[in-house]
Amino acid sequence: MICTIAIMAAFAIFEGQKRTTSAGDDAQQNGSYSLYELERQVRTAGSGLVQGKNYGLWGCVLQARSSGAARLPAGALASPFNIWTSSLAMPVLIADGGAGSDVIGVMGGNPAGRVFKAPVTSVPDATHVIVSNSFGIFANDYLLGTLNDGTCSVGQALADPTTLNNVALNATNSLSAGMANATNLYDLGNAPVLSLFGVNTTTQSLVTYDLLQRPIAGTAPGAIPIADGIVQMKALYGVHLTGADPASIDAWVKPTGTWSVATLTASSTAANNAVNQIKAIRVVVVAQSRLPERGNVSGLPITLFSDLADATLHSTFTPQPQYRYKVYDTTIPVRNSMITKWF
Numbered sequence: 001m002i003c004t005i006a007i008m009a010a011f012a013i014f015e016g017q018k019r020t021t022s023a024g025d026d027a028q029q030n031g032s033y034s035l036y037e038l039e040r041q042v043r044t045a046g047s048g049l050v051q052g053k054n055y056g057l058w059g060c061v062l063q064a065r066s067s068g069a070a071r072l073p074a075g076a077l078a079s080p081f082n083i084w085t086s087s088l089a090m091p092v093l094i095a096d097g098g099a100g101s102d103v104i105g106v107m108g109g110n111p112a113g114r115v116f117k118a119p120v121t122s123v124p125d126a127t128h129v130i131v132s133n134s135f136g137i138f139a140n141d142y143l144l145g146t147l148n149d150g151t152c153s154v155g156q157a158l159a160d161p162t163t164l165n166n167v168a169l170n171a172t173n174s175l176s177a178g179m180a181n182a183t184n185l186y187d188l189g190n191a192p193v194l195s196l197f198g199v200n201t202t203t204q205s206l207v208t209y210d211l212l213q214r215p216i217a218g219t220a221p222g223a224i225p226i227a228d229g230i231v232q233m234k235a236l237y238g239v240h241l242t243g244a245d246p247a248s249i250d251a252w253v254k255p256t257g258t259w260s261v262a263t264l265t266a267s268s269t270a271a272n273n274a275v276n277q278i279k280a281i282r283v284v285v286v287a288q289s290r291l292p293e294r295g296n297v298s299g300l301p302i303t304l305f306s307d308l309a310d311a312t313l314h315s316t317f318t319p320q321p322q323y324r325y326k327v328y329d330t331t332i333p334v335r336n337s338m339i340t341k342w343f
Contacts, residue, residue, distance in 0.1 A: 030229040031287035031328040034206045037226050039332045041106045041193060042281050046091030046336035048109030048188060049144070051116050055184050056146045059271025060089050062194075064154035066173050066212045072154070072194075074211055078223070080198035081209050088265045089144070089152055090274070092281060092334055094235045094255035101199035101233045102255065104281070108336075110189035112138060117184040120145065126178035127158075127169045131185050134161040140190045143167070145182035150268060153179055154188075154212075197226075199233050204288060206230040231288045231325075234304050234315045238280030238331065249279050252305075252313055284315075284329045292322035302327060 049057060064072040073087035083095045084103050095103040114136025122130045129145070137143070139160050145153045155174035161167050167185070169178055179185070194211040200223065207223040215221070237259055238249040253259045264274040284304045298319040304327065305314050319325050 026290045027229055027287040027324060027326040030227045031285055031326050034227040034230050034233075034285045034287070035283065035328050035330050037206075038104070038197060038283055038285075039330060041108075041195065041197070042092055042104070042283075042332040043335055044108045044110075044193070045106045045334050046108055046275075048111045048115055048192075049089075049091075049107070049186055050336040052144075052146065052184070052186055053272065053275060055117055056150070056268065057089055057144070057152065057184075057186065058091075058275045059265065059268030060146060060150055060152040062087050062089055062152050062154060063175055064194075064212055065175055066214050068172050069213075071212050077196075077209070080200055080207070081196050081223070084196055084261075086261050086265050088271055090265065090271055091336060092278065093261055093264065094237065094281070095261050096255045097198075097234075100201070102235045103196055103198040104233075104235055104283070105196050107192075107194050109142070109144075109187065109192045111136060111141070111187040112189060114187040117186055120179065120182045120185055121165070123179050123182060126176060126180070127171055127174075129155075129167050129169065129179040129182065129185065131165050131167060134163075134165055134167050137161060137167060137187050138190070140170075142173075142188040142190070142192050143169075143179075144186045144188055145179040146184050146186075147179075147181045148183055149181060153177070153182065155179060197233075199230055200225070201231070204229060204231050206233065206285070229288050229290055230285055232284075232286035232304075232317045234284050236282045236305065236313060237278050238282060239277045240279050241277065246276075247279060252282060252308060252310075254313060278334060280331055280333045282329070282331045284327060286317050287326045287328065288320075289324040292320075293324070294322075296321035297324055298322075304329075 062072040093105045118131040120131055141157045143155045153175050156170040158168040158170040196209045200207045205225045206227045207225050209223045236252045240248055241250040265271050298321050301316045301318045303314050303316055
């Protein structure tokens with residue numbers, strides 16, 4: 001009996017240490033991968049479209065459809081994306097979640113060979129558009145046309161252009177009106193990013209939502225989980241306000257007030273100015289261990305962005321005492337906003 005009690009006591013201690021180690025490892029892996037995926041997406045925000053800044057692209061209202069259904073402008077979205085209110089073309093935006101997690105929206109393309117606009121010369125019908133030169137446009141590439149009414153129309157190339165200037169559109173993934181009234185065409189590539197990133201508090205996971213809702217294996221994906229064990233995500237804008245260096249960051253600001261989604265997208269001019277000023281995104285994610293400990297291991301609220309002198313930029317997260325947490329913080333430059341030469 002004494003030997004059994006001693007063995008069970010040693011086993012309990014070992015299991016407790018094992019639980020603590022494995023729980024910390026889970027939180028570390030999930031937090032690291034979350035930041036990796038967010039950084040990969042935000043760094044490429046605006047790619048393939050940066051030359052549209054001076055031609056009415058940034059801040060235009062997106063109109064799009066996929067699989068025969070209208071997708072943009074987006075209607076009411078399910079949680080955690082229900083705080084998202086924008087359907088405008090912008091490289092990156094942050095929707096403030098208040099005490100909860102923020103939502104980050106990213107837009108970018110992956111064109112194989114074309115990064116400049118293709119001026120539209122005529123639109124003979126809803127399934128064709130004639131451009132001055134279709135070099136670099138290939139079958140299944142998504143195309144973005146700036147229309148003279150201030151909106152943007154998303155379509156998809158049906159096949160490689162048969163001539164140097166005639167682009168056929170896939171009617172299933174293009175608006176029924178086609179590119180009517182389009183002035184310029186931009187190539188988004190065959191896998192553009194029009195995505196939202198947020199935290200699902202029910203499943204405690206970082207999730208992403210494709211605004212075009214392109215099907216995966218024939219099924220509309222909805223919200224797709226990226227990493228488990230993520231319980232909080234907060235973000236700040238790094239903005240350039242004054243000074244000779246257009247790539248410098250003069251201040252960190254919360255996505256509220258002047259920098260809220262509503263204000264930044266109030267007009268195409270406001271959106272265009274915001275693209276000039278937003279140079280980086282600073283993101284913090286909080287990862288939680290998968291299993292609770294037998295006793296309390298966490299205490300006071302965790303202060304996020306605590307290194308910033310301006311306390312109004314701080315956010316707090318209140319942990320559950322029986323779980324372990326790891327906080328990951330990174331600054332992601334929005335590289336395409338630093339391009340200052342336009343063609």
